[in-house]
Amino acid sequence: MDDSKLGTRDKRGNWAPNTALKVAPLYQFPLKFGEIIKWLPNFFLPWNLFFAVSAVAYWAWIVPPVETMQNIAWGWVLKLWLVNVVAVILFYGAFEVRLYIQRAQENRFKYNHKFPADTPSDVFWFGSQNMDNFARGMLSGVPIWTGTQVIVFWAYANGYVPWIRFAENPVYLVILTLLVPFIHEVHFFCIHRLIHIPFLYKHVHSVHHNSINVSPWSSLSMHPVEHLLYFATMLWHLIIPSNPVIALYHLHAAGFGAISGHVGFDRIEVGKNRAIDPHSYTHYLHHKYFEVNYSDGLVPLDKMFGSWHDGTKEADECMKERFRKTRARVNAAKKRQTPVV
Ligand SMILES: [Zn+2]
Numbered sequence: 095m096d097d098s099k100l101g102t103r104d105k106r107g108n109w110a111p112n113t114a115l116k117v118a119p120l121y122q123f124p125l126k127f128g129e130i131i132k133w134l135p136n137f138f139l140p141w142n143l144f145f146a147v148s149a150v151a152y153w154a155w156i157v158p159p160v161e162t163m164q165n166i167a168w169g170w171v172l173k174l175w176l177v178n179v180v181a182v183i184l185f186y187g188a189f190e191v192r193l194y195i196q197r198a199q200e201n202r203f204k205y206n207h208k209f210p211a212d213t214p215s216d217v218f219w220f221g222s223q224n225m226d227n228f229a230r231g232m233l234s235g236v237p238i239w240t241g242t243q244v245i246v247f248w249a250y251a252n253g254y255v256p257w258i259r260f261a262e263n264p265v266y267l268v269i270l271t272l273l274v275p276f277i278h279e280v281h282f283f284c285i286h287r288l289i290h291i292p293f294l295y296k297h298v299h300s301v302h303h304n305s306i307n308v309s310p311w312s313s314l315s316m317h318p319v320e321h322l323l324y325f326a327t328m329l330w331h332l333i334i335p336s337n338p339v340i341a342l343y344h345l346h347a348a349g350f351g352a353i354s355g356h357v358g359f360d361r362i363e364v365g366k367n368r369a370i371d372p373h374s375y376t377h378y379l380h381h382k383y384f385e386v387n388y389s390d391g392l393v394p395l396d397k398m399f400g401s402w403h404d405g406t407k408e409a410d411e412c413m414k415e416r417f418r419k420t421r422a423r424v425n426a427a428k429k430r431q432t433p434v435v
């Protein structure tokens with residue numbers, strides 16, 4: 095496909111889309127129904143529908159009987175862990191193989207013209223971003239993902255939290271399912287904003303930000319503390335009356351959903367003239383500029399707190415102005431603390 099129709103490439107070869115990013119059109123009054131209807135397919139496709147299907151399939155074929163989950167035992171816990179390992183390797187690996195190993199679409203629609211494998215760096219374990227990112231996802235990402243899942247299933251199995259059946263209250267559960275991406279977005283914004291506090295950034299979140307030029311394995315490359323906070327998004331179902339399948343959908347939206355911000359391409363080509371929009375630019379800009387887009391725009395939290403970057407030159411200027419003001423404030427505070435001799 096010709097990527098010059100949808101974006102522009104700078105002198106270095108980095109590609110950026112021509113259209114500005116938008117937050118979900120749900121927060122303007124009066125509501126513009128035309129815009130909402132146009133946006134709806136993006137809400138469901140490609141990701142949310144996929145996570146809902148994967149959650150139902152996982153519940154049907156993988157999750158053990160409820161009586162088994164009443165007691166935490168190695169057998170079923172290890173089975174879930176192993177399935178999650180395989181699922182992560184297959185899911186993220188598919189994007190990695192197609193886009194970064196085979197380089198099937200070369201750098202068409204690729205934001206950063208370089209490929210991580212071509213730029214070894216000492217900030218990463220083994221000097222390799224790919225190996226570092228993969229190892230971190232496997233060593234702490236999947237175990238903490240599985241641990242969170244086990245706690246929630248065990249709580250449901252023992253009746254420690256309300257389990258609403260679909261036959262009992264289908265309308266409520268459908269509404270809750272639709273709200274899951276919004277709950278996850280607010281959760282992610284809050285924990286993400288928290289780990290950008292300088293102390294936590296230095297000791298925790300910098301691990302994730304080492305990958306400036308993201309690739310699929312970067313999705314789950316985090317410090318274990320960040321993994322704990324990130325997967326804790328599923329724990330909302332211990333507070334909100336819910337159903338374990340919806341909780342699982344929420345977990346998949348977090349665990350697999352991280353791909354959307356880290357695929358590194360604006361479009362994934364499928365065939366000669368078709369491409370899927372993985373909605374990756376918002377979070378790509380976060381990796382590029384660090385202090386913008388703490389969430390993805392489904393809930394306009396970045397807009398409210400002045401950290402929204404829609405990819406335009408105007409947003410760039412606003413961001414630089416914000417950085418200048420912050421620097422001036424920090425310098426003024428430093429000056430006040432320096433004793434006059
Ligand atoms: Zn990221």
Ligand SMILES: [Zn+2]
Pocket residue numbers: 286290299303380384
């Ligand atoms: Zn961050």
